[in-house]
Amino acid sequence: MTVQLISANHAAAMAATLAGRANRNARGFGGGIYPITPQTECIELLAKQEFEKGGVIPVESEHSAMAVCMGVSLGGARSFTASASNGLAYMAENVVAAGMYRLPILMMAVNRTLGPPWNIWVDHGDTLMLRDSGWMHIYCEDNQEVLDSILFGYRLAEDPRVLLPIMVCQDAFVLSHTMMQTDIPDQEQVDRFLPDLDLPHRLHNDAVTVGGLDFPHETEVHRAQHQEAMDGVAEVYAEIQDEFEQIFGRRPADRIVPYRMEDAKYAVVSMGTTALTVRVAVDAMREKGIPVGAVRMRMLRPYPEKEMIEALAGCEKVAILDRDISLGHGGVLWSETRGTVPPGCVVQGTMLGLGGGDIRPQHIEEVIEDLLERTEDGSPVIKEVM
Amino acid sequence: MQEPVLEGCFKTDQELTDPLLRPGNTNCGGCGMSVAWNMLSHARGKHELQVVIPACCGIVTAGHYPVSSYGAPTVASTFASSAAVAAGLAHVMEMNDENKRAVCFAGDGGTYDIGMATLSAAAERNDDILYICYDNEIYGNTGGQRSSATPLGATTTTTPGGKKLQKKDITAIMAAHRIPYVASVSLAHLEDTRRKMQYALETRGFRFLHVFAPCPTGWKSEQAEGIDLIRMAVDSGLFPVMEIFDGVTTQINIEPSMSDEALETYFSSQGRFKKNKVDIATVRAAIDANWARLRRGVS
Numbered sequence: 001m002t003v004q005l006i007s008a009n010h011a012a013a014m015a016a017t018l019a020g021r022a023n024r025n026a027r028g029f030g031g032g033i034y035p036i037t038p039q040t041e042c043i044e045l046l047a048k049q050e051f052e053k054g055g056v057i058p059v060e061s062e063h064s065a066m067a068v069c070m071g072v073s074l075g076g077a078r079s080f081t082a083s084a085s086n087g088l089a090y091m092a093e094n095v096v097a098a099g100m101y102r103l104p105i106l107m108m109a110v111n112r113t114l115g116p117p118w119n120i121w122v123d124h125g126d127t128l129m130l131r132d133s134g135w136m137h138i139y140c141e142d143n144q145e146v147l148d149s150i151l152f153g154y155r156l157a158e159d160p161r162v163l164l165p166i167m168v169c170q171d172a173f174v175l176s177h178t179m180m181q182t183d184i185p186d187q188e189q190v191d192r193f194l195p196d197l198d199l200p201h202r203l204h205n206d207a208v209t210v211g212g213l214d215f216p217h218e219t220e221v222h223r224a225q226h227q228e229a230m231d232g233v234a235e236v237y238a239e240i241q242d243e244f245e246q247i248f249g250r251r252p253a254d255r256i257v258p259y260r261m262e263d264a265k266y267a268v269v270s271m272g273t274t275a276l277t278v279r280v281a282v283d284a285m286r287e288k289g290i291p292v293g294a295v296r297m298r299m300l301r302p303y304p305e306k307e308m309i310e311a312l313a314g315c316e317k318v319a320i321l322d323r324d325i326s327l328g329h330g331g332v333l334w335s336e337t338r339g340t341v342p343p344g345c346v347v348q349g350t351m352l353g354l355g356g357g358d359i360r361p362q363h364i365e366e367v368i369e370d371l372l373e374r375t376e377d378g379s380p381v382i383k384e385v386m
Numbered sequence: 387m388q389e390p391v392l393e394g395c396f397k398t399d400q401e402l403t404d405p406l407l408r409p410g411n412t413n414c415g416g417c418g419m420s421v422a423w424n425m426l427s428h429a430r431g432k433h434e435l436q437v438v439i440p441a442c443c444g445i446v447t448a449g450h451y452p453v454s455s456y457g458a459p460t461v462a463s464t465f466a467s468s469a470a471v472a473a474g475l476a477h478v479m480e481m482n483d484e485n486k487r488a489v490c491f492a493g494d495g496g497t498y499d500i501g502m503a504t505l506s507a508a509a510e511r512n513d514d515i516l517y518i519c520y521d522n523e524i525y526g527n528t529g530g531q532r533s534s535a536t537p538l539g540a541t542t543t544t545t546p547g548g549k550k551l552q553k554k555d556i557t558a559i560m561a562a563h564r565i566p567y568v569a570s571v572s573l574a575h576l577e578d579t580r581r582k583m584q585y586a587l588e589t590r591g592f593r594f595l596h597v598f599a600p601c602p603t604g605w606k607s608e609q610a611e612g613i614d615l616i617r618m619a620v621d622s623g624l625f626p627v628m629e630i631f632d633g634v635t636t637q638i639n640i641e642p643s644m645s646d647e648a649l650e651t652y653f654s655s656q657g658r659f660k661k662n663k664v665d666i667a668t669v670r671a672a673i674d675a676n677w678a679r680l681r682r683g684v685s
Contacts, residue, residue, distance in 0.1 A: 028481040030474060054481045057473060060507035067467035067504070071438070071474020074461055077481070079474075097464050203436050203459045203475065211462035213450040 001248075002184050008143040008175035009038070011182050012108040012168070013045035015150035016080040018190040019106075020051055026196035027076035028053035031105075032068030034061060036087035037120050038176040039110040043082055056080070062087040066094035066105075073103035074210060076202035078154065081105070084172065085112035088126045092133070098165050099134025101211055102226065104157035104199070105165040106150060107135075111272065111323075112172040113355045121356020122172040124272060124324040128300075128332045134226055136166040136233065137300040139271045143180040145253070146170045151190060152244055152252050158197050159236050162229055171273045171323075172356065185248055193247045230302040237299075255304040257296040258311045260286060264293030266371060267312055269337055270321040271297040274359055278321070281364030292368055297333060308340040317346040319371045321364075322380075323353045330380030338377075346371070349380035357385040391576045392428070401427050404457050406435075411447050411455035416609030418599025418616070419444055419493075419520045421573045426489075426518070427457070429583035434458075434486040436479070438472045440501060441465040442493035443527045444520070458489075466500040468492050469508035469517060476514040487516055487587055494521040494535035498554050509563035512591045519556065519594070522601035530604045538672075539653075539664035542604075548662025552672070556596050557630065564633030566591040572598060572627045574617035578639050582629065598625050606657025615652060622649035623673040626680055636683045644677075646670065 006014070020029030033043040033056045046056055054077060059065050062083050069079040083091055088109060098105050113123035127137060138153060140146045146168060153166040170176055203210065214222060237255060245251040259279050261267065268278045275296035285292045295311050297304075312318055318341050322331020329335055334349030341347055350367050353359040363385050407423035435458040439445045445462045449455045463471040468490040476488040497505060497519040508515055524542055525531040532542040534554045541548050560568045567589050569582045579597075586593040598619065600612030607615060619625035620640055627640040650666055653659045 027478055030477045030481070032470065032474070054477070057477060057511070059470060059473075060503055063466060064470035064504050064507060067463065067470030068474040068477070070463070070467075071461075071471040071476075072478055073474070074471070075475045075478025075482075077478045093464050094467060097467075203461065205434065205459065207454055207457045207459060208452070209445075209448040209454040209456060209460040209462055212448045212452075212454065212460075213446065213462075215450055218451050 001186055001189070003181055004184055005179045006143065006182050007041060007177055007179050008146045008170045009041035009110070009177065010045050011143045011147040012082065012150055012170070013042045014184055015147045016046055016108070017049045018185065018187060019151060019154045019194055020054060020078055020080065021187060022190045022194040023078040023197050024052040026198065029078045030054045030068070030072035031056050031080040032059040032065030033057070033081060034059055034065045034083070034087065036062070036084050038112055038172045039082040039084045039108065042108060062091035063094055066091045066098060069105045070094065070098050070101060070103055073105050073199065074101070074203045076197065076199050078197050079103070079105045080107070082108040082110070084110040085114055085126045088130060089114060092130060095130050095135065096133045102163045102201070102229070103165055104154070104163055104197070106153050106157060107165070107167050108146070108150065109167050109169045110172050110176045111169050119355050120172065122174055122323065122353070123355055127167055127169050128324050130167070131301060131332065134164065135301065136164055137169065138166065138298060139169045139300060140175065141273050141275050141296065143175060143178070143182045146175065147182055147184065148244070148250065148252055151185070151193060152240060154194055155240050156233070156236060160200065161232050161236055164229055169272070174273045183250070189247050193244065233302045234304065253298050254307065255299040256307045256311060257298055259294040259296070261293035261295065261311055264291055264314065265316045266290065266292040266318070266368065267315045268292065268294045268319045268321060268364065268368065269297065269333065270294070271300070271333055272323060274321055274323055274353065277359050277361055278364050281361040281368065284361060284365060285368055290368070290372070303336060305340060308337060312341050312345070315341060315345050317371050317374065319367050320347065320349045321367065322349065322351045325351050325354060325382070334380055346374050347377050348374055350383050351380060352383040352385050354382065359385055392580065398428065406430065406457045408455045408457055411449065413443070413447055414603045416600065416602040416612045418522060418573055418597070418601060418612055419447070422518065422520050422597045422599055425573070425576065425579050426583055429580050430587060431584070433587050435489050436475050436486055437461070437489045437491055438463050438468045438475065439491050440468040440496040441527065442496050444491050444493065446527060465496055466504050468496060468501060469504045469515060472515045473508050473511070473513040480514060488514065490515060490517040492517070492519055493526070494519060494523060495525045495533045498534045498556060506563065509560060509565050509592045509594070512565060514590050516586050516593045517595070518597060520597045520599040521556070522599045522604060523553065524601060524604040526601050526604045538669070539662055540658045541661045542658070557628070560594040561630040561633045563592070565594060566632060567593040567629065569629035570596045570598070570625065570627055572616055572620050572625065572640060574613050574620060575627060575640055578627065604658070607655055611655060615655060618648040618652040621645045622652060623677055624649060624652065624669070626677070628680070636680065638680070638684060
């Protein structure tokens with residue numbers, strides 16, 4: 001294991017490289033790649049890597065990048081791509097297809113504001129648009145988590161009890177272009193952690209049609225099976241946490257990450273790098289004697305409802321922060337999480353840092369102070385941070 | 387008296403026991419796509435195929451889960467993606483030293499229109515794919531809308547007054563990618579069809595076959611007359627039957643008689659040209675100009 005000062009884009013590329021090489025004794029590695037700010041450095045680094053078996057294919061669009069991943073995966077090889085923002089929007093049809101084929105493709109997504117007007121900074125609306133595509137979603141808060149979640153994600157996605165694609169998401173520039181000390185595992189460790197991929201429904205010699213036509217009753221069964229696989233993720237996730245820790249000496253975070261919640265009457269729920277800032281604000285408020293804690297949503301799909309209900313069980317008031325907006329409703333995290341609070345708990349949704357605005361501890365403290373004054377749920381509000 | 391086609395023995399033992407297009411499929415009577423499948427089945431010999439079919443009649447042919455009308459492993463891809471999915475499959479075959487063939491089987495909509503960027507990119511990369519376009523000049527699966535392969539004058543549900551524009555020259559487009567092999571295929575000339583399919587299966591790199599496929603349902607023509615219509619299209623010069631190697635060397639495989647009678651019968655036999663009369667003189671002039679251009683390129 002070596003420690004290097006690298007960006008999260010490079011951390012992702014190195015994780016994909018290690019995972020790709022780890023499948024060299026099986027069907028190999030591949031994927032389609034296409035540039036878009038702010039993930040380009042990831043695919044550039046990946047394109048420079050040597051693989052004993054396979055490599056990435058530069059294609060003409062995100063739509064085809066995911067199509068190549070599907071072909072690679074249907075061929076039984078390990079598959080990776082990366083995208084962001086409007087690239088994800090363009091790719092969307094094949095993201096859904098990869099989900100419904102249940103191919104264990106891993107995509108690193110850099111969360112970037114959807115345009116127009118064009119904006120390259122962080123906003124979670126792009127991957128949240130793909131929330132219902134049948135993929136697992138993980139949102140990271142630092143570079144190490146990006147690297148670890150890619151290795152972890154392959155193991156989870158390829159588990160025969162799961163067999164679902166996974167998005168590992170990171171915040172544009174805040175992580176993608178920020179250098180941090182990052183532990184990079186040895187190939188030997190990754191080889192031990194990631195078994196050879198043996199995809200049961202890969203295209204073999206049998207004359208079957210993968211993804212043919214369904215009548216309604218077959219779709220019902222296929223959706224139920226897909227949902228069942230999602231329901232089984234929590235158990236597999238916990239097993240893989242142990243194995244990851246044994247091999248790499250670090251324990252990947254749980255699906256949600258509570259902070260100072262043991263005695264908290266108030267909580268702030270957030271996702272991505274916002275959670276780091278929230279912790280600083282929570283510490284400051286704690287020094288003033290306010291019993292506030294925080295919960296970071298790490299895995300949005302499958303939604304960790306049981307864990308969230310447990311984490312928020314003692315709360316009187318909860319603030320839910322979104323760096324996204326479902327226009328005509330409110331934040332996605334708010335709309336999904338407000339049902340998990342205990343009876344009588346006040347819930348307030350706040351959308352802040354939309355379009356990449358710089359969220360500072362002071363903004364979070366203002367949100368907490370506002371929450372303390374509330375006696376009933378309010379409509380979601382957009383808080384300007386600039 | 388003509389010699390019997392294909393040595394008078396159409397079905398090989400392999401076709402009888404392990405056809406690519408299985409009995410019981412739901413294709414319309416007289417479907418040219420069915421004939422294209424049967425010819426591929428006839429030509430494939432020892433080759434193992436992995437087939438990618440985007441949205442088109444061809445994926446409805448497969449039937450509904452879990453059955454398949456196809457005698458080869460098949461992927462039903464999204465509409466625009468067949469060439470990219472096949473690129474992924476071909477990549478994995480290559481890295482695992484598997485001597486199989488990745489085959490795309492797509493209609494004109496998935497080729498000329500929505501799949502064009504994907505197709506062009508796979509051709510530019512010279513991915514190891516045999517791409518077969520069965521061109522029935524219409525979105526048949528959705529009930530008969532115009533595509534950019536629909537010819538001048540044809541009435542479709544979205545060109546009720548007849549199409550005012552010419553169809554794209556797909557062989558020229560593909561040849562411009564300088565891929566190893568581009569060929570146009572007439573289902574009325576089965577020896578030529580078989581030879582081209584065999585050559586395309588043997589050759590590596592990106593190979594493109596343009597199969598002119600009659601669609602009695604969309605063309606509003608007699609089911610039994612589809613192959614005759616293709617023969618008329620060839621004889622009249624409307625559909626040049628040729629092959630282009632590396633985008634450079636062009637060979638004409640069937641010399642047309644440039645018959646005006648064949649041209650007139652071709653148009654008058656199809657309901658799609660009835661409502662809005664096609665000016666035969668205009669078509670003839672376009673055919674002659676096309677052939678003049680083709681002759682300049684012939685080696």
